[in-house]
Amino acid sequence: MCGIVAYVGYRPAVAIVVDGLRRLEYRGYDSAGVAAVTQNRLIVHKAQGRVDEFARGLPQRIAGTTAIAHTRWATHGAPTDDNAHPHTDSTGRVAIVHNGIIENAGELRAKLELEGTVFVSETDSEVLAHLIGREVESGSSDLATAVRNALTHVVGTYGLAVLDAQRPGEVVAARNGSPLLIGVGPRETFVASDPSAVVAHTQQVVHLDDGEIATLRPGTYSLMRDGRATTRTPVLVDVEATAYELGAHEHWMLKEIHEQPEAVERALLGRLDDRFATAHLSGLALSPREAQAVRRVVLLGCGSAYFAGQLGAQLIEGTARIPARAEPASEFRYRNPVIEPDTLYVAVSQSGETYDTLAAVQEVKRKGGRVVGVVNVVGSAIARECDTGLYLHAGPEVSVTSTKSYTATAVVLALLAVHLGRVRDLSPADGKRLIAGLRALPEQISQVLKIESQIAELAGAWAQRQSVLYVGRVRGAVVAQEAALKLKEVAYVHAEAYSASELKHGPLALISPDIPVIMVLPDDELFEKNLGTVAEIKARHGQVLAVGHSARLADRVDDLLLVPRSEPELDPILLGIPLQLFAYHAAVALGHDVDRPRNLAKSVTVE
């Protein structure tokens, strides 16, 4: 949510930061802007709209080897030219780009206005520019100290990069609750809100911690915390620049749907233990005795991460026979939950930045609970906040809509279920069966992807509908919820998920030829019951598209997508995949910009 990139080095800075903005655009695409220092003057360009449009409007060549840039997802103030970042102080000496929310911006703004400051935007961020400008003008010894002094007035979260026209060759960055990293190359240094903006130039990075302020000069950086110098050596970011390239794919969402076989393979790598028919999860750091002592599991996440958590809860309860449930982290954090010492809390997040999930983790920890993170982004805030963790290793997820990380999360939670099961009553035979099922998933996902043209044709035909009902029972119910979310997000088609068993308690009233039903129909112990639901829908002239295993369904439903059979516990993982493609192709058929769904951006780092 919002992207920051900054450069200080020896090459023309604007070209580098604008290229970085293109790579960060998935984090926000309302407006873009850049500020550079040229001959001790700030040059600022910013505009509402997409990065490409913005870049086309820039002057041919802007001199200067120091620049900061931003791509915005509007929170405070509409997406206008004035509200776009960078923001400058009244003298035009200082420019800032900011991610996060300044909670006391109203109060600070009122105070500054009383002192005569004129604001030109409606944003909370502009107060930072004026506060820092005031400190610089009052003669702070250096820019980092000016930033530090200014931040003492601020309540809120920030990832911040600052330029001072009088200090060319220097950028100051500060972090509190909003991710920021430094990239270090020979004779050049970068700041970015995520590695995608720098990996084309360097893989040596330092992840800033909350409370740290960094001063960057070409090829060097220094850090301070609470006014004292600190040191940290860069680490190698384990992502190739090509991972952030779209290649021959038309959209990131489609690319990542197709990357799922490899993502699952990576999630499983080194974790299947054939000898003891269990999963080897060193990151969990639970001794067998501690694992035995777990009485309950609570999974916390938002959106697709929450739905993956629901799949995980079913897997854990079904396999390990430990009561397990998932809850939206956004609700959990506000309801003063009871935290129990023998409950294992699992925080699920692709980005590791989702503010609600982070706050839920903090709430659990504050009350003495134990939290395991199931996170994709290494070194992210949630990963660091949790006691222990299991990384997904799904590779970078650029699409705003989550697909491969959802699937990889379900796989990692299945591993956790097997692991917890095998320290309890899951038999070696069942452990072996599930491990074989997990091992077969990458190949089976590839098979599902082969029916894409059939799915695209159906999605094209269904895309014109006003509303779609997704229905499933028990395992299928979770698949239905995630699939409905996908359709809403990218196709903007109203979609509702309902459990098949609840239909007759009310929503059956909706069934008519106008509201088609997508039914998740695995060939499991509930198959016959689900056929009963199909009959109820058909009797009311409903149209049914089934996703299932059995060709027997063909003459009972209007359309059928067949997927390979897995182990019953793992079936939901495969059944979800055609419905990701369905949402994607429905959105394409409707002409939507799949990678920039309206009103959304990647990583919800605000409340």
Ligand code: F6R
């Ligand atoms: C849905 C989607 C969102 C995220 C949610 C949590 O396609 O992408 O619902 O799943 O915002 O994000 P993470 O997993 O980064 O915590």
